[in-house]
Amino acid sequence: MLFLWHGNIQNKNVQNRPKSSMLDSEDQIQLNTAQLQQQRRVASLRRLQSEIDLLEKAYALQSQKVASIRKEWQLETDPSRKFQYSHQLQEAEQTLTELGDKLKALEQEVQAIADVILAVEQGIYVTRPPHEDKCYQAITQPGALIRIKAPQKMGKTLLLEKILNYARQQGYRTAKLDLKLAEVEILKDLKTFLQWICVDVADSLELEPQLAKHWQEVFGVNKNCTRYFQKYLLSSSDKPLVLAIDNFERLFNYPEIFPQFCLLLRGWYEAAKSSDHIGNIWKKLRLVIVHSTESYPSLDINHSPFNVGSTIELLEFNLQQVIELANQNNLGKQREQDLSAFMGLIGGHPYLMQQAINHLKNQQVTPEELLRLAPTEQGIFRDHLRQQFQHLQRNPQLELGYKKVVMTNTPVMLDTEVTFKLHSLGLVKLVSNDCVPSCDLYRQYFSNRLG
CATH class of the missing domain: 1.10.10 (Arc Repressor Mutant, subunit A)
Incomplete structure (x- = not known):
């Protein structure tokens, strides 16, 4: 189980606005955005689960095929036929391995999305000063770019949700791209990938795609994507647009896309520095990039979005933050000593600590037994x-x-x-x-x- 840190964000601008019995369409959209994003997560979860169901059936059939060929191979005595069966068995086992790898990858995606859904519903949040304030201040700056980096399961996506929620309270429009949900076919071609971004962001803003109107083949794909954002997405409202890109590291393995997309993002960031009409349009765009490693392919220093803007690096929880997490989980003061013992084993790893707290709450097994079994196949981890x-x-x-x-x-x-x-x-x-x-x-x- 994951967690979502919970903070009381005060927005004086929102509080001081005159109340009205009627909301304009954009305000209504912003009020519903968080709920819509949660619904999209649930829809993605269902789609991935359907893919898993199909893969599980294919895996079961392939397993039967492998077993059948192996049996024939073992019984066969003719050298020529045995060689044929050996070749068939090798191919069938390779296919089985590939299906298994795909199944595991999908199951990991499902778990990651399910963790976020549960975290949002639970509403638990432990602050990590000064990261939150730094992000809130940065996101209000024209043409801002924030980069959040940390290993997997350290809370990057959940911090991103806090930033987006704060932006909505400022009256900003928000759109989030989760690159883990992009199908492989989308990532094989730059034009397909950029058009997918254009349509997905428009959908997040509840706008008609209008891709045909703003995409002209005479221009290159990066230019077309830039025109689409400039002439349509950014110009459709005076309100800033926060574009968050989660799991950015997925692009590192796609050399056809990664350098060109980085060049595009850096171009948008630089465009906001201009004081002319075009620059004023791009000042409305605020970028948030989230990734789990610094091991990105080499880029021209002037074409990279990784050496500009504000960088946030998430570390493990300290003891005070672990105690705060325990309090929000209603663990009780008497368990603080147990938490210290677990920190000696797992440090302040947010995901693992939440798992430990969940089991300490159940009290079905003693803390000593949990610690003893933790590094084994019988343990809670x-x-x-x-x-x-x-x-x-x-x-x-x-x-x-x-x-x-x-x-x-x-x-x-x-x-x-x-x-x-x-x-x-x-x-x-x-x-x-x-x-x-x-x-x-x-x-x-x-x-x-x-x-």
């Missing part, structure tokens, strides 16, 4: 640990590198790409350029599994 182990198994370089990290008590220097991928997964902390396990839970579990 087993699903998370297995998921991390699967990430390593899919990449032999990561597995070998992490084995070096957990099998020694001193910081280890690894290949730069391996280091950043392990950091993105939250498996290591960086000490200068070297790696150490993020927490003792990981050291205990993976030294056993990889040793």
Whole structure:
């Protein structure tokens, strides 16, 4: 279970506006945006679950096929026929592996979306000063760009929700793109990808797409996307537009898209610096980019959105924040000592700490027993640990590198790409350029599994 930090945001501008029995259409849209976004998450969840159901059926059929071919291969005595069965078995097992990988990826997406849905509904929020105030101040600046970075499951998406909620309270329009939800076919072609963005943002603002009207083939795709935002999305209202892009790191593996899209975003940011009519239009755009690793492909320094604007790096909770999380979960003062013991195992990792709190609340198992079993397949973190182990198994370089990290008590220097991928997964902390396990839970579990 994930959590959503809860804060009481006061908006004097909103409070001081004269009350009216009638709301204009844009105000009504803003009042409904948060609810609409939650509905879109639920719809995405259902769509992904349908895909999982189909994949599970395909996986079951393929498993039967593999078993059947393997049986024929074992019974066959003719060398020629046995060779044919061997080849068929190899192909069938490869297909089964691919289906399994797709199934696991979809299940992870479903879990991530389900966690956010639950977090929004629960309304729990632990502040991380000064990050919130810094983001609230930045988002009100014309042409702002905010970049939020942290390993997976550290609360980036939930902080993003707070920023968007604050922006709505300022009367701003908001649109959020979750790149995890973009289908692979969309990410294979720059034109398709940019048109998907244009339509998705228009849909978030409850505007007609009007893509045919504003997209002229005589221009390049980046120019067309810029014209669409400038002449339509930004010009359709005097109110600022906050465009949030979550899971930006997904683009790192698409060289056809990543550098051109970064060039586009940097161009929009620079356009807002102009004092002419065009610059005033782009001042209404506020960008928020969220990603889980610094290991992005190399970019021209003048074409990158990663070296401008405000940067927010989320770290683990400290003890005071963990206690606040426990209080909001109604854990009780008598459990604070138990939390300290868990911090010795998992640090202040927000996701893992929430799991620990949930089990301490149930009181079905003693804290001592929870701690003893935690780094095992019987422990409360087993699903998370297995998921991390699967990430390593899919990449032999990561597995070998992490084995070096957990099998020694001193910081280890690894290949730069391996280091950043392990950091993105939250498996290591960086000490200068070297790696150490993020927490003792990981050291205990993976030294056993990889040793």
